[in-house]
Amino acid sequence: MTGVGDAPKTPMIHIVILRPLSGAVVGMLLFSGVAYADPVTGAPELTRNEIYKAKVASVGCKLAKGTSASSTKKYVTSLVGCLNKAWKPAIKDFQQVKVTIKESDDRRSCSTGLDVDVSFSEICETEVHVRLAKDWIKAKSDAEVFTSIAKTWSGVVTGQTGIGQAWVAMQNDASDAEMNQQNRRYYLQLDCFMGVSAKALGRVVKDWKPTAKSKLFWEDFLKNKYSGKTANRLYWLEQGYKTGKPAACNTWKASESKVA
Secondary structure, three states: OOOOOOOHHHHOOOHHHHHHHHHHHHHHHHOOOOOOOOOOOOOOHHHOOOHHHHHOOOOOOOOOOOOOOHHHHHHHHHHHHHHHHHHHHHHOOOOOOEEEEOOOOOEOOOOOEEEOOOEEEEEOOOOEEEEEHOOOHHHOOOHHHHHHHHHHHHHHHHHHHHHHHHHHHEEEOOOOOHHHHHHHHHHHHHHHHHHHEEEHHHOOOOOOHHHOOOOOHHHHHHHHOOOOOOOHHHHHHHHHHHHHOOOHHHHHHHHHHOOO
């Protein structure tokens, strides 16, 4: 895929839905004493989040992707609908997420401000936006579509649980190496939540290796700085999928070797 992006901190914009900053949320963000060392301490929103105790619902999600624009649009809409149902009981005060299919000639990414020729999904404010191009529409397999939507959805999870806000609050005065590690903790958690989503929807995945090597449309630009090693991506994807539980996705307490 074509990778586009901006400065290192920019990707957080499209990979997490941030709730309105009410007084309560602002207060939650202003924690102090966060340790950037391995593992993270002093940030309960990351290490002891309530989502780790939650159960994601199993949803009978019947998905069928054809090779037309209309069938692919229906597939994407159905997939997001299933993800809403699966995660609603797991997230306190869950807010239903709408999916918007962009016009075929709209190549602009809301998160990067650049034009992208291929299909992609991203978070724009409180919605999931999807551009459908020939690569997804004509593909007989739904693997690439599912992977992108499910990974993007993980940003809904982190955004609606406060994890995203807490992660954003960490981006300040740490060294580049420390900040890169915390970014990897975040992105590897997205992978793990993707595994949980796949399990909840009853998707049969016998081999996660292709997914572990896949990248969203902007990740080529980052040159894997935040995605983590393929072996670690595989580890977290499998953790989420095998257990089907968010509890398996606490990358913030993991050893440095598991988030390299």
